[in-house]
Amino acid sequence: KAGVTQTPRYLIKTRGQQVTLSCSPISGHRSVSWYQQTPGQGLQFLFEYFSETQRNKGNFPGRFSGRQFSNSRSEMNVSTLELGDSALYLCASSLPTSGRTDTQYFGPGTRLTVL
């Protein structure tokens, strides 16, 4: 079974631009979560989608948004990019089963550099 895939793997943007990142979950997984990883803040939760609905959101400004499609694929968008948005953006998918916690499996990430 193929793992979580993310595109693109690397991206360079300039301040003020906007960016869209894509994530394809493991086949059969319906929950997709996004995390931001930086050296200073570590891994921080952005948001989680299940059946096209955002169920949880982390403490990030409204410039960060996402969506999920009917095939469970997800995109996240960052508008008006700032230098501090430079990070590794990770996507994780999980089943989940019966509403209980379930293991999240991560993709390789998209490395975003904002100049």
Next chain:
Amino acid sequence: GESVGLHLPTLSVQEGDNSIINCAYSNSASDYFIWYKQESGKGPQFIIDIRSNMDKRQGQRVTVLLNKTVKHLSLQIAATQPGDSAVYFCAVENNAGNMLTFGGGTRLMVKP
């Protein structure tokens, strides 16, 4: 809210020795705990997990111990190998099952 902390940022061990990586968490109601391994240029890779109704769980060369009394989690790696060199994160999932809170990470360096 939940917070997760790691005691040591870097752990250096000799090849063949056992490694122990520790993690503290704050929410006594937490039910699900996971250890991830992240190698350079890759996303976190699932290693082992444990639920709060267990104290210990073993995998291949890895053991996770959970002490709910002091809210402490540890990962033990037996016979550490060079391929174990990576950053290790503990993570706690919220009770709704839709968010992970990660520790800061411990870098494990294995000396040949």
